[in-house]
Amino acid sequence: xxxxxxxxxxxxxxxxxxxxxxxxxxxxxxxxxxxxxxxxxxxxxxxxxxxxxxxxxxxxxxxxxxxxxxxxxxxxxxxxxxxxxxxxxxxxxxxxxxxxxxxxxxxxxxxxxxxxxxxxxxxxxxxxxxxxxxxxxxxxxxxxxxxxxxxxxxxxxxxxxxxxxxxxxxxxxxxxxxxxxxxxxxxxxxxxxxxxxxxxxxxxxxxxxxxxxxxxxxxxxxxxxxxxxxxxxxxxxxxxxxxxxxxxxxxxxxxxxxxxxxxxxxxxxxxxxxxxxxxxxxxxxxxxxxxxxxxxxxxxxxxxxxxxxxxxxxxxxxxxxxxxxxxxxxxxxxxxxxxxxxxxxxxxxxxxxxxxxxxxxxxxxxxxxxxxxxxxxxxx
Amino acid sequence: xxxxxxxxxxxxxxxxxxxxxxxxxxxxxxxxxxxxxxxxxxxxxxxxxxxxxxxxxxxxxxxxxxxxxxxxxxxxxxxxxxxxxxxxxxxxxxxxxxxxxxxxxxxxxxxxxxxxxxxxxxxxxxxxxxxxxxxxxxxxxxxxxxxxxxxxxxxxxxxxxxxxxxxxxxxxxxxxxxxxxxxxxxxxxxxxxxxxxxxxxxxxxxxxxxxxxxxxxxxxxxxxxxxxxxxxxxxxxxxxxxxxxxxxxxxxxxxxxxxxxxxxxxxxxxxxxxxxxxxxxxxxxxxxxxxxxxxxxxxxxxxxxxxxxxx
Numbered sequence: 139x140x141x142x143x144x145x146x147x148x149x150x151x152x153x154x155x156x157x158x159x160x161x162x163x164x165x166x167x168x169x170x171x172x173x174x175x176x177x178x179x180x181x182x183x184x185x186x187x188x189x190x191x192x193x194x195x196x197x198x199x200x201x202x203x204x205x206x207x208x209x210x211x212x213x214x215x216x217x218x219x220x221x222x223x224x225x226x227x228x229x230x231x232x233x234x235x236x237x238x239x240x241x242x243x244x245x246x247x248x249x250x251x252x253x254x255x256x257x258x259x260x261x262x263x264x265x266x267x268x269x270x271x272x273x274x275x276x277x278x279x280x281x282x283x284x285x286x287x288x289x290x291x292x293x294x295x296x297x298x299x300x301x302x303x304x305x306x307x308x309x310x311x312x313x314x315x316x317x318x319x320x321x322x323x324x325x326x327x328x329x330x331x332x333x334x335x336x337x338x339x340x341x342x343x344x345x346x347x348x349x350x351x352x353x354x355x356x357x358x359x360x361x362x363x364x365x366x367x368x369x370x371x372x373x374x375x376x377x378x379x380x381x382x383x384x385x386x387x388x389x390x391x392x393x394x395x396x397x398x399x400x401x402x403x404x405x406x407x408x409x410x411x412x413x414x415x416x417x418x419x420x421x422x423x424x425x426x427x428x429x430x431x432x433x434x435x436x437x438x439x440x441x442x443x444x445x446x447x448x449x450x451x452x453x454x455x456x457x458x459x460x461x462x463x464x465x466x467x468x469x470x471x472x473x474x475x476x477x478x479x480x481x482x483x484x485x486x487x488x489x490x491x492x493x494x495x496x497x498x499x500x501x502x503x504x505x506x507x508x509x510x511x512x513x514x515x516x517x518x
Numbered sequence: 519x520x521x522x523x524x525x526x527x528x529x530x531x532x533x534x535x536x537x538x539x540x541x542x543x544x545x546x547x548x549x550x551x552x553x554x555x556x557x558x559x560x561x562x563x564x565x566x567x568x569x570x571x572x573x574x575x576x577x578x579x580x581x582x583x584x585x586x587x588x589x590x591x592x593x594x595x596x597x598x599x600x601x602x603x604x605x606x607x608x609x610x611x612x613x614x615x616x617x618x619x620x621x622x623x624x625x626x627x628x629x630x631x632x633x634x635x636x637x638x639x640x641x642x643x644x645x646x647x648x649x650x651x652x653x654x655x656x657x658x659x660x661x662x663x664x665x666x667x668x669x670x671x672x673x674x675x676x677x678x679x680x681x682x683x684x685x686x687x688x689x690x691x692x693x694x695x696x697x698x699x700x701x702x703x704x705x706x707x708x709x710x711x712x713x714x715x716x717x718x719x720x721x722x723x724x725x726x727x728x729x730x731x732x733x734x735x736x737x738x739x740x741x742x743x744x745x746x747x748x749x750x751x752x753x754x755x756x757x758x759x760x761x762x763x764x765x766x767x768x769x770x771x772x773x774x775x776x777x778x779x780x781x782x783x784x785x786x787x788x789x790x791x792x793x794x795x796x797x798x799x800x801x802x803x804x805x806x807x808x809x810x811x812x813x814x815x816x817x818x819x820x821x822x823x824x825x826x827x828x829x
Contacts (some may be wrong), residue, residue, distance in 0.1 A: 197722050217725040230723040234741045234821030243737070244727035295727065 146207045146298060148172050149331070154213075155202030155355075156189050163189040164355045167203070171299075171333065176325050178346035179335045180378065186355035187335045191301050194333065196220050207298065218247075223292030223330075225302040229284045231276035237263065237287050238272045244295040262294040265324065282313045289321065293330060300332045306341065318345060339378050343367060351375045353500070372412065373421040373496040381423035382471045385464075386498060389418045397495045403465040404444045408493030419498045428492035431460060431474035431484045438487040445485055446470060448478045462486065573796040581794060592797035602781055602798065606805060609759055609777040612690070616697040617755035620705035621747055628710040649703045656699050657767035660687055664695070692768035693775045697761060701754045708753065712746025741821055748817035752810050759806050778802045 154167040164186040171177055179187040192198040194205065196217030205213040212220055223244070232240050241262050245255045263272050266286035276284055285305060292300055305321070306314045322345050325332055336342050342349050343363040351358040351366065351374075359371035370376035373384055390405060391398040397410045399422055406422065414420050432438045449469070450461035458474045462484065470486070478484050540546065577591035587594040596602055631642060648656070664670050664686040671683035686692060716739065724734045762779040769775030778798055786795035 195722075195726055197725065217722075218728045218730055220726075221728070222726060224723065224726040226719050226723060228717070228719060230717065230719040232720060232724070232738055243724070243729070247728035247733060291723075291727070301726075 145173055148208065149299060150206045151194070151203065152206065153203040154190070154193060154200055154205060156186075156193050156198060157201050162355050164193065164352075165202075167357060169350060169357075169360065171331060174329045174331055176322075176332045176334065176345060176347045178342035178349045179333065179352060180337070180339060180342040180349050181352035181358075182337055182378075184354075185352040187337075187352050188303055189355075190352070191224075191303050191333065191335045194299075195222055195224050195301050221295075221297055222299045222301055223295060223297035225285075225288045225292045225300070225305045227304045227307060229276070229288040229308075231284055231287055231291070233276055236273050236275055237268060237279070240276065240287055241291045241294050244291065248295060258294055262290040265293075266290045266320075281309055282317060285309060285317060286320070289324065293324065293328060296328075296330070298331065300330045302332065302334045304336055305334075306336075307338075314341075321345065339380060343379075351378060358500075369411065370423070370494070370496075372500055373423055373498075374500055376411075376423035376494060376496065381425050381494070383422075383424040383426065383429060385422045385424075385468060385470075387420055387422050389414050389416050389420055389495070392416055396490065399495055401466055406444065406488070406493060407442050407490040408495045409491055411494040412497045414495055414497060421496045421498045423494045423496060424488055424492065426459065426471040426473055429470065429472045429486055429488045431472060431476075431478060432487050433475055435475055436487070438485060439489055442490055442493075443485050443487045445483055446472075448480050448482050448484055451477050451480060453477070460484075570796040571800060573793045574800055575793075577793050578791050581791070592794050593801075595794065596797055596801055605776050605778045605781045605798075606801075608775065609761075609779075609802075610805070612693055612697065612761065612765075612775065612777065613755055613758035616694055616701060616758045617751055619698060620701045620754045621709070621751045623702065624705040624709040624750070625743075625747075627706055628713045631710065632713055645706055646703045648699045651700070653696065653700060653763040654767065656696050657764050660692060660695055660699075660768050664692070687768045689770045690774040693761065693764050696764035696768050697758045700764075701757050704757065705750050705754045708750040709743075709746060712743060712750070715746075716742050744820040745817055748813050748820075752813055755809060755813075756806055759809075760802065778805075 149171040151167050151169045151171075154164065154169075155162065156164045167190055169177070179190055181187045189198065193200050193213075196213075196215060200213050203213070204211060232243065235243065238259055242255050242259045245258060250258075263269055266289060268283060268286055268290070271279060271283060276287065279287065285308075288305070289302075292302075302321070306317050309317060318341060321334075324330075325345075334342070334346060343366070346363060348360065348362055349366050350360050353374050359366060359375045361369075366375060367379050370379050370381070373381075377384055387399040387401050387406070389397055390400050392410070392414065395410045397408050397414060397420075399406050399408060399420060408422055411423075430436050432443065444464065446462035446464045448460055449463050451474075452459040452461075458477050460472050460474045460478060462470050462472055464470050472486055474484075534542075537546075574592050575589040577585075577589070577595075581591045581595055582588070585591040585594040585598065627645065631638060631645075651659075662668055664684075665688075666683045666685070668687075670686070671680075674680045675683065686695070720742070721734055721738060724738045729737065760779055761777055762783065765771060765775040765777045765780055769777075771780055779802065782795045782798035782802070785791045785798060
């Protein structure tokens with residue numbers, strides 16, 4: 139298939155918001171999507187990501203803001219005139235139409251000549267490898283096959299924008315991994331601009347060019363996977379990016395970005411991810427992979443160690459995931475290169491650069507000034 | 519669901535006890551729960567029904583003499599006596615348009631009431647309320663409201679829209695109104711429930727694919743709703759076809775609304791001809807079955823599976 143005929147430079151969401159009966163589901167979403175980009179909207183359930191997607195698709199009217207494609211305002215267009223393709227969480231295939239006819243539906247609506255419809259449907263079916271199932275009804279297909287039909291149906295019309303609403307959440311783990319690669323491959327071969335909604339950070343990190351993290355309807359951070367992974371803007375984003383150990387501590391010393399934090403009984407050296415002052419209550423985020431059990435092969439980072447009691451050991455193949463109880467009774471998730479005995483006391487260590495110190499209060503980019511937000515936007 | 523044995527593989531003989539094997543086929547103690555229903559079906563339906571069919575083949579001497587076809591005199595009489603046979607057409611003329619109207623008017627209503635809005639409960643209640651009114655109450659209301667001296671006619675004459683009262687009752691129209699009042703709530707409730715069984719995201723998908731509302735309705739909603747429409751049509755048609763009280767109370771019982779049940783009652787009550795009354799009743803059922811068969815035939819050509827869309 140060729141590149142989209144109705145290519146655009148950028149799609150801009152300006153201060154987009156949606157409230158349901160006084161409840162804000164989405165507040166002040168500003169986002170610029172460039173042609174061909176793969177953007178993931180990431181957040182826990184109820185964070186407004188599906189609301190954002192439905193607003194963009196035209197299935198929900200906006201209560202605030204505007205959406206532009208280049209200079210054309212699209213938020214006032216009805217869904218059927220927006221020329222977007224959408225993949226639904228429950229696939230939403232037409233149960234009474236065969237796979238072929240499901241895929242042909244959008245083309246027929248666009249009054250494309252029959253011969254071309256036939257060719258493009260065949261191409262799309264080949265693209266998602268469903269040649270043997272072309273004349274079956276959706277009910278006769280497995281979940282993964284139905285998902286592929288839904289994707290083929292959305293991309294066959296070569297829409298200006300493909301919207302995907304948690305398309306993999308109903309599949310089992312193995313199929314999810316396969317389909318993830320499949321979607322990425324499709325995106326790379328078709329070059330279709332895609333907005334992908336998910337609550338799975340791994341999915342978002344592995345597929346998207348840029349991520350938008352939402353919480354309670356507000357943008358927390360926008361950036362590339364690497365940026366979000368290594369420099370989360372606040373502890374909520376860190377939590378979502380796999381920083382499973384979130385510990386509330388007090389700042390005891392600040393020296394530039396190097397921060398010493400502690401609680402009665404232990405201290406830890408870390409790096410300030412947000413400005414903090416001495417005496418402030420902070421939330422410290424460490425990934426399980428960065429908090430390791432000291433062993434002959436893994437020496438402690440100078441002066442950065444804590445003792446803890448082993449409570450759970452899980453075998454993970456190359457390493458062991460260990461659950462420990464810290465000095466003040468807190469549960470921590472750490473890694474070890476050996477299996478420590480349950481109940482034994484171990485020494486934990488972490489690279490100060492990988493111990494991120496956040497303000498305990500959530501101050502996301504939504505509270506930043508407009509200029510700062512624009513800076514975040516262009517930093518790609 | 520029974521798992522079909524794969525072809526070419528010998529069926530392994532069950533080693534379970536007889537009781538288990540019977541239970542596998544649905545034969546167990548719970549079958550006793552059917553006894554009360556079976557008793558009533560037998561006593562109140564199967565026996566009287568068979569008895570009635572039997573009666574139709576024992577025509578009265580008068581009928582035998584008039585039509586002279588032995589045991590089949592009643593049936594010959596039914597088809598040859600135009601006074602009786604015309605009632606088939608008269609009943610059909612009432613029941614078909616009423617059933618069609620009830621179904622067709624329910625669809626947009628059910629659509630509108632699918633979404634949540636202020637006053638939805640009140641509107642639904644108002645639409646369904648007529649179910650609770652008996653036919654007699656409906657008829658009386660119609661007579662008082664729409665009769666020659668009724669409120670409606672008096673009002674229209676007073677404001678000068680008409681100068682002769684409109685004939686809205688004691689004729690064909692009166693029965694149509696009465697049947698719509700009692701049949702519409704059924705049709706509306708049924709279609710609402712069928713419509714709510716269609717996953718709204720299917721329609722949303724059609725929308726994002728560029729289908730306007732006409733295309734969405736014709737290509738997506740209608741095929742999925744068709745089995746429900748067929749069932750609803752059948753139910754409201756049968757209700758209307760067996761009309762009796764309103765044909766008498768708000769209709770023209772000896773003229774335009776001389777329906778089959780009135781004819782059966784006439785044979786039974788006025789002529790004391792039980793066999794002929796039974797014959798008319800049986801033929802009413804036959805005509806209904808023919809219509810139902812045609813509708814089901816149409817329905818069998820449509821998609822019948824799930825409308826939820828989930829895998």
